[in-house]
Amino acid sequence: MTVLSGQPPSDAELLASIRAGDRAAFELFYRRYANWLVLRLRYRCADPALVDDVVQETFLAVWRGTAHYRDQPTGEVAGWLWRIGSRRLIDALRGHGARERLARLLTRYRPRDAPSAEEQVLLAVEHGDLAGAIERLSPELRAVLQATVLDGLSTGEAAVLLGIPAGTVKTRAMRARRQLRQELT
Structure with a gap:
Protein backbone atom coordinates (compact mmCIF):
# COMPACT_ATOMS: atom_id res chain seq x y z
CA MET A 1 0.00 0.00 0.00
CA THR A 2 1.43 3.33 -1.00
CA VAL A 3 0.38 6.69 0.32
CA LEU A 4 0.72 9.43 -2.30
CA SER A 5 1.16 13.07 -1.31
CA GLY A 6 0.16 12.47 2.30
CA GLN A 7 -3.41 11.58 1.32
CA PRO A 8 -4.96 8.45 2.82
CA PRO A 9 -5.32 5.65 0.29
CA SER A 10 -8.60 5.34 -1.56
CA ASP A 11 -10.94 2.42 -0.96
CA ALA A 12 -9.99 0.92 -4.31
CA GLU A 13 -6.29 1.11 -3.40
CA LEU A 14 -6.98 -0.50 -0.04
CA LEU A 15 -8.95 -3.33 -1.62
CA ALA A 16 -6.21 -3.95 -4.18
CA SER A 17 -3.69 -4.15 -1.34
CA ILE A 18 -5.97 -6.44 0.65
CA ARG A 19 -6.21 -8.77 -2.37
CA ALA A 20 -2.40 -8.88 -2.31
CA GLY A 21 -2.48 -9.90 1.38
CA ASP A 22 -1.56 -6.57 2.98
CA ARG A 23 -2.66 -6.75 6.64
CA ALA A 24 -2.06 -3.04 7.24
CA ALA A 25 -4.41 -2.19 4.38
CA PHE A 26 -7.02 -4.53 5.83
CA GLU A 27 -6.70 -2.96 9.28
CA LEU A 28 -7.12 0.51 7.80
CA PHE A 29 -10.13 -0.64 5.77
CA TYR A 30 -11.63 -2.24 8.89
CA ARG A 31 -11.13 0.93 10.96
CA ARG A 32 -12.65 2.98 8.16
CA TYR A 33 -15.88 0.95 7.86
CA ALA A 34 -16.45 -1.33 10.89
CA ASN A 35 -18.23 1.18 13.14
CA TRP A 36 -20.31 2.43 10.23
CA LEU A 37 -21.40 -1.13 9.39
CA VAL A 38 -22.16 -1.97 13.03
CA LEU A 39 -24.38 1.09 13.41
CA ARG A 40 -26.18 0.40 10.17
CA LEU A 41 -26.80 -3.28 10.99
CA ARG A 42 -28.07 -2.42 14.48
CA TYR A 43 -30.93 -0.54 12.84
CA ARG A 44 -31.94 -3.89 11.35
CA CYS A 45 -31.22 -6.17 14.32
CA ALA A 46 -31.50 -5.54 18.07
CA ASP A 47 -29.15 -8.40 19.01
CA PRO A 48 -25.66 -6.83 19.39
CA ALA A 49 -23.93 -10.22 19.54
CA LEU A 50 -25.50 -11.26 16.25
CA VAL A 51 -24.55 -7.92 14.66
CA ASP A 52 -20.96 -8.33 15.84
CA ASP A 53 -20.84 -11.83 14.35
CA VAL A 54 -22.20 -10.56 11.04
CA VAL A 55 -19.64 -7.73 10.93
CA GLN A 56 -16.85 -10.23 11.60
CA GLU A 57 -18.13 -12.53 8.84
CA THR A 58 -18.40 -9.59 6.44
CA PHE A 59 -14.83 -8.44 6.95
CA LEU A 60 -13.60 -12.03 6.93
CA ALA A 61 -15.16 -12.42 3.48
CA VAL A 62 -13.29 -9.31 2.36
CA TRP A 63 -9.98 -10.55 3.79
CA ARG A 64 -10.32 -14.06 2.36
CA GLY A 65 -11.33 -12.69 -1.01
CA THR A 66 -14.66 -14.52 -1.11
CA ALA A 67 -16.32 -11.15 -1.68
CA HIS A 68 -14.95 -9.31 -4.69
CA TYR A 69 -15.30 -5.62 -5.37
CA ARG A 70 -15.35 -4.78 -9.03
CA ASP A 71 -14.14 -1.30 -9.83
CA GLN A 72 -17.12 0.33 -11.44
CA PRO A 73 -17.65 4.03 -11.83
CA THR A 74 -21.16 3.84 -10.36
CA GLY A 75 -20.42 1.52 -7.46
CA GLU A 76 -19.18 2.65 -4.08
CA VAL A 77 -17.25 0.48 -1.67
CA ALA A 78 -19.60 1.35 1.20
CA GLY A 79 -22.59 0.12 -0.81
CA TRP A 80 -20.73 -3.06 -1.74
CA LEU A 81 -19.79 -3.68 1.90
CA TRP A 82 -23.38 -2.97 2.98
CA ARG A 83 -24.72 -5.55 0.51
CA ILE A 84 -22.36 -8.18 1.92
CA GLY A 85 -23.24 -7.34 5.53
CA SER A 86 -26.99 -7.10 4.99
CA ARG A 87 -27.10 -10.42 3.15
CA ARG A 88 -25.14 -12.11 5.91
CA LEU A 89 -27.51 -10.59 8.48
CA ILE A 90 -30.53 -11.91 6.59
CA ASP A 91 -28.96 -15.37 6.47
CA ALA A 92 -28.24 -15.23 10.22
CA LEU A 93 -31.75 -14.02 11.03
CA ARG A 94 -33.27 -16.77 8.91
CA GLY A 95 -31.32 -19.31 10.91
CA HIS A 96 -32.47 -17.78 14.20
CA GLY A 97 -35.99 -17.33 12.89
CA ALA A 98 -36.31 -20.93 11.78
CA ARG A 99 -35.43 -22.23 15.23
CA GLU A 100 -37.81 -19.79 16.91
CA ARG A 101 -40.65 -20.58 14.48
CA LEU A 102 -40.13 -24.29 15.04
CA ALA A 103 -40.28 -23.80 18.81
CA ARG A 104 -43.49 -21.74 18.46
CA LEU A 105 -44.94 -24.35 16.08
CA LEU A 106 -44.28 -27.13 18.57
CA THR A 107 -45.62 -25.28 21.61
Whole structure:
Protein backbone atom coordinates (compact mmCIF):
# COMPACT_ATOMS: atom_id res chain seq x y z
CA MET A 1 0.00 0.00 0.00
CA THR A 2 1.43 3.33 -1.00
CA VAL A 3 0.38 6.69 0.32
CA LEU A 4 0.72 9.43 -2.30
CA SER A 5 1.16 13.07 -1.31
CA GLY A 6 0.16 12.47 2.30
CA GLN A 7 -3.41 11.58 1.32
CA PRO A 8 -4.96 8.45 2.82
CA PRO A 9 -5.32 5.65 0.29
CA SER A 10 -8.60 5.34 -1.56
CA ASP A 11 -10.94 2.42 -0.96
CA ALA A 12 -9.99 0.92 -4.31
CA GLU A 13 -6.29 1.11 -3.40
CA LEU A 14 -6.98 -0.50 -0.04
CA LEU A 15 -8.95 -3.33 -1.62
CA ALA A 16 -6.21 -3.95 -4.18
CA SER A 17 -3.69 -4.15 -1.34
CA ILE A 18 -5.97 -6.44 0.65
CA ARG A 19 -6.21 -8.77 -2.37
CA ALA A 20 -2.40 -8.88 -2.31
CA GLY A 21 -2.48 -9.90 1.38
CA ASP A 22 -1.56 -6.57 2.98
CA ARG A 23 -2.66 -6.75 6.64
CA ALA A 24 -2.06 -3.04 7.24
CA ALA A 25 -4.41 -2.19 4.38
CA PHE A 26 -7.02 -4.53 5.83
CA GLU A 27 -6.70 -2.96 9.28
CA LEU A 28 -7.12 0.51 7.80
CA PHE A 29 -10.13 -0.64 5.77
CA TYR A 30 -11.63 -2.24 8.89
CA ARG A 31 -11.13 0.93 10.96
CA ARG A 32 -12.65 2.98 8.16
CA TYR A 33 -15.88 0.95 7.86
CA ALA A 34 -16.45 -1.33 10.89
CA ASN A 35 -18.23 1.18 13.14
CA TRP A 36 -20.31 2.43 10.23
CA LEU A 37 -21.40 -1.13 9.39
CA VAL A 38 -22.16 -1.97 13.03
CA LEU A 39 -24.38 1.09 13.41
CA ARG A 40 -26.18 0.40 10.17
CA LEU A 41 -26.80 -3.28 10.99
CA ARG A 42 -28.07 -2.42 14.48
CA TYR A 43 -30.93 -0.54 12.84
CA ARG A 44 -31.94 -3.89 11.35
CA CYS A 45 -31.22 -6.17 14.32
CA ALA A 46 -31.50 -5.54 18.07
CA ASP A 47 -29.15 -8.40 19.01
CA PRO A 48 -25.66 -6.83 19.39
CA ALA A 49 -23.93 -10.22 19.54
CA LEU A 50 -25.50 -11.26 16.25
CA VAL A 51 -24.55 -7.92 14.66
CA ASP A 52 -20.96 -8.33 15.84
CA ASP A 53 -20.84 -11.83 14.35
CA VAL A 54 -22.20 -10.56 11.04
CA VAL A 55 -19.64 -7.73 10.93
CA GLN A 56 -16.85 -10.23 11.60
CA GLU A 57 -18.13 -12.53 8.84
CA THR A 58 -18.40 -9.59 6.44
CA PHE A 59 -14.83 -8.44 6.95
CA LEU A 60 -13.60 -12.03 6.93
CA ALA A 61 -15.16 -12.42 3.48
CA VAL A 62 -13.29 -9.31 2.36
CA TRP A 63 -9.98 -10.55 3.79
CA ARG A 64 -10.32 -14.06 2.36
CA GLY A 65 -11.33 -12.69 -1.01
CA THR A 66 -14.66 -14.52 -1.11
CA ALA A 67 -16.32 -11.15 -1.68
CA HIS A 68 -14.95 -9.31 -4.69
CA TYR A 69 -15.30 -5.62 -5.37
CA ARG A 70 -15.35 -4.78 -9.03
CA ASP A 71 -14.14 -1.30 -9.83
CA GLN A 72 -17.12 0.33 -11.44
CA PRO A 73 -17.65 4.03 -11.83
CA THR A 74 -21.16 3.84 -10.36
CA GLY A 75 -20.42 1.52 -7.46
CA GLU A 76 -19.18 2.65 -4.08
CA VAL A 77 -17.25 0.48 -1.67
CA ALA A 78 -19.60 1.35 1.20
CA GLY A 79 -22.59 0.12 -0.81
CA TRP A 80 -20.73 -3.06 -1.74
CA LEU A 81 -19.79 -3.68 1.90
CA TRP A 82 -23.38 -2.97 2.98
CA ARG A 83 -24.72 -5.55 0.51
CA ILE A 84 -22.36 -8.18 1.92
CA GLY A 85 -23.24 -7.34 5.53
CA SER A 86 -26.99 -7.10 4.99
CA ARG A 87 -27.10 -10.42 3.15
CA ARG A 88 -25.14 -12.11 5.91
CA LEU A 89 -27.51 -10.59 8.48
CA ILE A 90 -30.53 -11.91 6.59
CA ASP A 91 -28.96 -15.37 6.47
CA ALA A 92 -28.24 -15.23 10.22
CA LEU A 93 -31.75 -14.02 11.03
CA ARG A 94 -33.27 -16.77 8.91
CA GLY A 95 -31.32 -19.31 10.91
CA HIS A 96 -32.47 -17.78 14.20
CA GLY A 97 -35.99 -17.33 12.89
CA ALA A 98 -36.31 -20.93 11.78
CA ARG A 99 -35.43 -22.23 15.23
CA GLU A 100 -37.81 -19.79 16.91
CA ARG A 101 -40.65 -20.58 14.48
CA LEU A 102 -40.13 -24.29 15.04
CA ALA A 103 -40.28 -23.80 18.81
CA ARG A 104 -43.49 -21.74 18.46
CA LEU A 105 -44.94 -24.35 16.08
CA LEU A 106 -44.28 -27.13 18.57
CA THR A 107 -45.62 -25.28 21.61
CA ARG A 108 -48.69 -23.56 20.15
CA TYR A 109 -52.13 -24.34 21.62
CA ARG A 110 -50.80 -26.59 24.37
CA PRO A 111 -52.82 -26.87 27.61
CA ARG A 112 -50.81 -25.63 30.61
CA ASP A 113 -50.66 -28.97 32.45
CA ALA A 114 -50.06 -31.10 29.35
CA PRO A 115 -46.59 -32.27 28.36
CA SER A 116 -44.64 -29.74 26.32
CA ALA A 117 -44.68 -30.00 22.57
CA GLU A 118 -41.02 -31.01 22.62
CA GLU A 119 -41.84 -33.88 24.98
CA GLN A 120 -44.73 -34.92 22.75
CA VAL A 121 -42.53 -34.87 19.66
CA LEU A 122 -39.80 -36.85 21.42
CA LEU A 123 -42.35 -39.41 22.53
CA ALA A 124 -43.80 -39.53 19.03
CA VAL A 125 -40.35 -40.01 17.56
CA GLU A 126 -39.67 -42.72 20.09
CA HIS A 127 -43.07 -44.38 19.76
CA GLY A 128 -44.39 -42.91 16.54
CA ASP A 129 -43.35 -42.01 13.07
CA LEU A 130 -42.56 -38.32 12.59
CA ALA A 131 -41.04 -38.83 9.15
CA GLY A 132 -44.06 -40.91 8.17
CA ALA A 133 -46.45 -38.25 9.45
CA ILE A 134 -44.68 -35.60 7.39
CA GLU A 135 -44.64 -37.91 4.39
CA ARG A 136 -48.40 -38.44 4.73
CA LEU A 137 -49.04 -34.71 4.36
CA SER A 138 -50.29 -33.67 0.96
CA PRO A 139 -47.55 -32.30 -1.32
CA GLU A 140 -48.97 -28.77 -0.93
CA LEU A 141 -48.87 -28.92 2.89
CA ARG A 142 -45.43 -30.56 2.88
CA ALA A 143 -44.04 -27.83 0.58
CA VAL A 144 -45.30 -25.08 2.89
CA LEU A 145 -43.91 -26.88 5.95
CA GLN A 146 -40.55 -27.30 4.20
CA ALA A 147 -40.37 -23.64 3.18
CA THR A 148 -41.55 -22.02 6.42
CA VAL A 149 -40.25 -24.33 9.13
CA LEU A 150 -37.29 -26.22 7.75
CA ASP A 151 -35.94 -23.56 5.35
CA GLY A 152 -36.83 -20.69 7.69
CA LEU A 153 -38.55 -18.52 5.10
CA SER A 154 -41.09 -15.92 6.07
CA THR A 155 -44.67 -16.25 4.89
CA GLY A 156 -44.04 -13.71 2.13
CA GLU A 157 -40.84 -15.41 0.98
CA ALA A 158 -42.55 -18.81 0.97
CA ALA A 159 -45.44 -17.34 -1.04
CA VAL A 160 -43.03 -16.07 -3.70
CA LEU A 161 -41.09 -19.33 -3.75
CA LEU A 162 -44.22 -21.50 -4.04
CA GLY A 163 -46.10 -19.11 -6.32
CA ILE A 164 -49.16 -18.88 -4.07
CA PRO A 165 -50.72 -16.03 -2.04
CA ALA A 166 -49.40 -15.38 1.49
CA GLY A 167 -52.82 -16.16 2.96
CA THR A 168 -52.71 -19.58 1.33
CA VAL A 169 -49.28 -20.20 2.89
CA LYS A 170 -50.70 -19.38 6.33
CA THR A 171 -53.74 -21.61 5.83
CA ARG A 172 -51.69 -24.55 4.61
CA ALA A 173 -49.21 -24.14 7.47
CA MET A 174 -52.09 -24.21 9.96
CA ARG A 175 -53.54 -27.33 8.32
CA ALA A 176 -50.12 -29.04 8.31
CA ARG A 177 -49.61 -28.29 12.02
CA ARG A 178 -53.09 -29.58 12.85
CA GLN A 179 -52.59 -32.78 10.89
CA LEU A 180 -49.16 -33.44 12.42
CA ARG A 181 -50.49 -32.74 15.90
CA GLN A 182 -53.32 -35.24 15.39
CA GLU A 183 -51.01 -37.95 14.08
CA LEU A 184 -48.30 -37.51 16.70
CA THR A 185 -50.45 -37.31 19.84
